[in-house]
Amino acid sequence: MSMTAAIxxxxxxxxxxxxxxxxxxxxxxxxxxxKMITLWADGKEVFSISETIVTxxxxxxxVALLLKWLTSDLKVVPTSKKQAxxxxxxxxxxxxxxxxxxxxxxxxxxxxxTVFTFALTGSLISIFGLRxxxxxxxxxxxxxxxxxxxxxxxxxxxxxxxxxxxxxxDPIFLMAPINVLSEVATPVSMxxxxxxxxxxxxxxxxxxxxxxxxxxxxxxxxxxxxxxALQYFSVFxxxxxxxxxxxxxxxxSVIQSYVFIMLTMAYIxxxxxxx
Amino acid sequence: MEGxxxxxxxxxxxxxxxxxxxIGAGLALIAGIxxxxxxxxAVGKAIETIGRQPEAKSDARNTMYVGCAIAESTGIxxxxxxxxxxxxxxxxKYLGA
Numbered sequence: 001m002s003m004t005a006a007i008x009x010x011x012x013x014x015x016x017x018x019x020x021x022x023x024x025x026x027x028x029x030x031x032x033x034x035k036m037i038t039l040w041a042d043g044k045e046v047f048s049i050s051e052t053i054v055t056x057x058x059x060x061x062x063v064a065l066l067l068k069w070l071t072s073d074l075k076v077v078p079t080s081k082k083q084a085x086x087x088x089x090x091x092x093x094x095x096x097x098x099x100x101x102x103x104x105x106x107x108x109x110x111x112x113x114t115v116f117t118f119a120l121t122g123s124l125i126s127i128f129g130l131r132x133x134x135x136x137x138x139x140x141x142x143x144x145x146x147x148x149x150x151x152x153x154x155x156x157x158x159x160x161x162x163x164x165x166x167x168x169x170d171p172i173f174l175m176a177p178i179n180v181l182s183e184v185a186t187p188v189s190m191x192x193x194x195x196x197x198x199x200x201x202x203x204x205x206x207x208x209x210x211x212x213x214x215x216x217x218x219x220x221x222x223x224x225x226x227x228x229a230l231q232y233f234s235v236f237x238x239x240x241x242x243x244x245x246x247x248x249x250x251x252x253s254v255i256q257s258y259v260f261i262m263l264t265m266a267y268i269x270x271x272x273x274x275x
Numbered sequence: 276m277e278g279x280x281x282x283x284x285x286x287x288x289x290x291x292x293x294x295x296x297x298i299g300a301g302l303a304l305i306a307g308i309x310x311x312x313x314x315x316x317a318v319g320k321a322i323e324t325i326g327r328q329p330e331a332k333s334d335a336r337n338t339m340y341v342g343c344a345i346a347e348s349t350g351i352x353x354x355x356x357x358x359x360x361x362x363x364x365x366x367x368k369y370l371g372a
Contacts, residue, residue, distance in 0.1 A: 189348065192348070192351075192352060192355070193344075193345075193348040193351065195355075196348070196351035196352060196354065196355040197344075197347070197348075197351055199355070199358075200351060200354050200355055200358060203358050203362070255340055255341075255344050256344060258340070258341065258344075259341050259344040259345060262341055263345075
């Protein structure tokens with residue numbers, strides 16, 4: 001059968017089954033985080049709480065409860081698996097920070113552990129169908145700003161007040177604009193890296209879901225299935241997106257969270273210089 | 276434009292904007308070339324290291340993952356610009372229609 005004949009046969013199937021034609025329109029909507037709670041005053045929007053904040057607080061509560069449970073009734077000699085897990089987590093982050101920042105800055109372990117846990121759970125929440133917290137630039141931007149404040153604090157502490165401003169004129173004062181630019185680029189690139197990875201994964205996932213919906217409906221049309229509950233059920237959406245989800249949700253989230261804390265520690269180490 | 280109604284002019288203007296957005300999105304994804312080459316190079320070097328020193332396997336692998344994720348970020352910026360151009364239509368609002 002020639003190509004034209006095949007196309008004609010397909011279009012005949014479509015034309016004959018118009019009364020049970022499945023809607024294959026692309027219903028793809030890519031937006032920022034939705035506004036969950038909005039406060040209006042005099043017909044103007046004064047205050048709104050986004051999806052990110054609500055999901056973020058749910059995560060904070062869940063993680064806090066989990067940690068509370070993990071650290072309840074501790075013993076000097078651990079007998080339960082629960083306490084062994086809690087001690088493993090603490091030791092892991094203490095070792096990581098000691099290895100990267102040195103023993104005197106092990107006080108940063110709680111901060112690093114907090115950022116890592118929030119980044120990881122906030123990205124992995126997309127497995128449960130919620131919008132990732134880290135797919136919002138406000139969230140990653142906040143963490144990047146915290147890192148920037150830490151870097152600047154350690155630069156002041158190491159070089160002194162005048163030494164900090166003098167470090168911009170290195171090697172000659174003509175380089176000052178470029179140095180300022182690279183200083184500003186640090187938090188911007190940190191924020192955009194995590195945000196870009198997670199949100200582009202989310203967008204690609206939603207495109208794949210929409211495409212699989214169209215594919216399923218086209219197959220229903222070709223098989224001449226009668227319209228019914230199948231309108232809301234796409235057979236190809238089962239299983240196939242899981243492979244993508246493994247990369248975009250799981251792998252990408254873990255790697256990006258790890259990279260974020262590794263970069264934070266690397267920048268702090270650089271800011272302290274060689275003492 | 277002579278003899279055109281306002282609606283026709285706006286339609287042509289929107290078509291030009293959308294056309295430019297499509298071309299721009301395609302051009303933005305050229306940014307994917309750099310990370311592709313860079314990550315391939317990094318992975319190749321990591322495999323060389325593991326072949327030479329199999330005992331340093333976990334160190335080489337961790338460093339490779341972090342390096343790849345950092346090298347990937349420029350490609351991600353390009354991808355993000357492409358996505359923004361395709362889905363958020365950032366320039367249509369300047370037409371004032």
